[in-house]
Amino acid sequence: MLSIIMPLFRIIGRNILLVFVMGFLIFWVFSLIPGDIATITGGTEADEQLLESIRDKQGLSHATPKRFLLWGLSIVQGDLGYSIRYDEAVSSLIQRHAKVTLRLALLAMMATIGMALFTASIAVIFYKKWITSWVVIFNQLFMAIPQFWLGLLVIQLFGIHWGMFGLFHTELLWQDYFFPAIVLALVQSAYLSRYIIYAWQREVKQRYVTSGLARGISHNNLRFKHALRGGLIPSVTIMGLIWIDLLSGSVIIEKIFVLPGLGQLLVNAVGSRDIPLIQGIVLYFIFIVIISNFIVHLLYQWLNPRG
Structure with missing residues (x-):
């Protein structure tokens, strides 16, 4: 029985680790985009009030490590963030x-x-x-x-x-x-x-x-x-x-x-x-x-x- 269960747990653990690594890579790749993400998302014609609103919703005012930690905790809770275009939760x-x-x-x-x-x-x-x-x-x-x-x-x-x-x-x-x-x-x-x-x-x-x-x-x-x-x-x-x-x-x-x-x-x-x-x-x-x-x-x- 253990010969079946132990490999299964190893596979599950490896997949959980893979999800974490891929999540980190996704976040890291998008964090490398040059320029202000709020400006990229809102467009060059967006006023300062709109840009600040985007930064607050997406947590862009925090440092990168803290942003990744908050993003990861949100994902664990099923919260994938908020869509700028549709003004709706990404998960929905x-x-x-x-x-x-x-x-x-x-x-x-x-x-x-x-x-x-x-x-x-x-x-x-x-x-x-x-x-x-x-x-x-x-x-x-x-x-x-x-x-x-x-x-x-x-x-x-x-x-x-x-x-x-x-x-x-x-x-x-x-x-x-x-x-x-x-x-x-x-x-x-x-x-x-x-x-x-x-x-x-x-x-x-x-x-x-x-x-x-x-x-x-x-x-x-x-x-x-x-x-x-x-x-x-x-x-x-x-x-x-x-x-x-x-x-x-x-x-x-x-x-x-x-x-x-x-x-x-x-x-x-x-x-x-x-x-x-x-x-x-x-x-x-x-x-x-x-x-x-x-x-x-x-x-x-x-x-x-x-x-």
Whole structure:
């Protein structure tokens, strides 16, 4: 029991330390910005009263070490500061917009896994036949296509030309996520499909497969039930990386499809030089990445029979 619990506590402790280090780096990078942060945030035309208000809200009148300490204590309490542009708590803004991003990423992840398993299964079933070559070609093709270009193409064809979805949303429905999720999934499913095929090809060369064949076990049983399952286990790590890539890719896709998620919020924050909001969104993404890696690690340990 201790052999399971102790490594788990070490991983949790390492992740907590990583959050602290990344938080310090975020704060340190923004503190290196030359000039007065209040002037950068408020603009050159801001009067002195507005600048003083910004300094008071953001605690800029304190020394840098004290500011970092106060900022860190606020984060522990769930307070990420106050947005200059929206005049609202950063945590409230992130909570509202994160729902859109997480829904989009979750749907895209489901589509990615579904499409990758479908194409990889076809390649396995028809191994060494012409259809496997076509699967490999299509994987290479979609891996080479930039997501933003694919998104613009989908908008042009399905949104503008055929009018299958609107570009402006008064209220988001589940169908509004369909095309953005497919755009994200097409590229990522190609990566995952290629890796599953490669892992399966490597697995069928393992000794237990040849030993099973020698004992008279069905070739199809070994190929699909054992080798394909063995090939899927290392793919869990790739799925974790794809999940992170989907979250980062949503920044562009949300802007293209006019979805009010964290991606669009981050672009707007950068455009308006809203430093507290930028810091909060970046820290939130880092936290999601760390949690995702932790879950992937647990899944891999659970699925890996050799672990």
